[in-house]
Amino acid sequence: MSPSAVASLRGQLALVQPVLYAATARMWRSDAGLPDRYRRYLRAMHQVIRASVPLMERAAGRCEALPSDPVAEPLARYLRAHAEEERGHDDWLLADAAAIGTAPAELTDGVPPPHLAALVGAQYYWVEHSHPVALLGYIAVLEGNAPAPGLAGRLARLTGLPDEAFETVRLHADLDDGHSADLDLLLDRLPLDAAQRSLVAVSALHTVASLAELFDRITAAPTEWESPDD
Structure with a gap:
């Protein structure tokens, strides 16, 4: 019997997640540069998280245009509900930034760098030109790599x-x-075909690689983070 969708995805991610764990550890290492790295982290994560609700809503809309697809209806229900759970989280980041004297425009204005656009933008491409189920790979990585309990206090x-x-x-x-638990239940309930399971995996693996690159750029000098040529 073939492994479940969740078991298969988690097995594939286990092979590459050490790269992401290492990038995260470098970003949060204790040294004199940590306060500035945290400021860059807030800016980057605002640019990522502000796209979450519009992306889920767009994917749900694409599902609703696929009435004969057995994956589409339950996927759309999940995405609509999860969009409501995530609504306003970008405002949390603005409040965090304000607590350290950063103006909202420093997070909201300007052109996001290409590597950040690649992290989120790939999802729009797959949603529009392949199948909206791709977004589950992205969500699986972001929510499966939540901040550790106690990290906020340690960083403070x-x-x-x-x-x-x-x-x-x-x-x-x-x-x-x-x-993450809700997503695992959904993945194993959806009647995914082989191509859809592959798409979820490709999306997840891309997200791991792109997120690790983003964290490494946050860790690097500000000029590397902001350079439009990288």
Whole structure:
């Protein structure tokens, strides 16, 4: 008997997630550059998270245009519900940034760098030109790599920044484990064919690689993070 969709996806991710874990560890290492890295992290994650609800809503709309697809209806229901759960999370990041004196425009304005656009933009392409189920691979990685419990307090101690600057990290550490469990149940209930399972896996693997690159660029000098030529 072939493995379940969840078992197959988790097995594939297990091969590549050490790359993401290493990039995360480098980003959060304790040194004098950590406060500036955290500021860059807020900016980057705002640009990622502000796309979450529109992306899920677009994917749900694409599902609703596929009435004969047995995956489409339950996937659309999940995406609509999850979009409501995620609504406003980008505002949490604006509040975190404000707690350290960063103006909202520093997060909301400007052109996102190409590597960040590639992380999120690939999902729009697959939703529009392949199948909206691709988005489940992206969600699986983002919610399966939630901040560790206690990270917010550790970062506050190490950076000397106010506790209220770490609410998004704290809240996602609490919420995302439950979201991952919901997604696992959905993946094993959906009647995915071989091509759809492959698409979910490709999306997830791309997300791991792109997120690791993003974290490494946050860790690097600001000029590397912002360069439009990279």
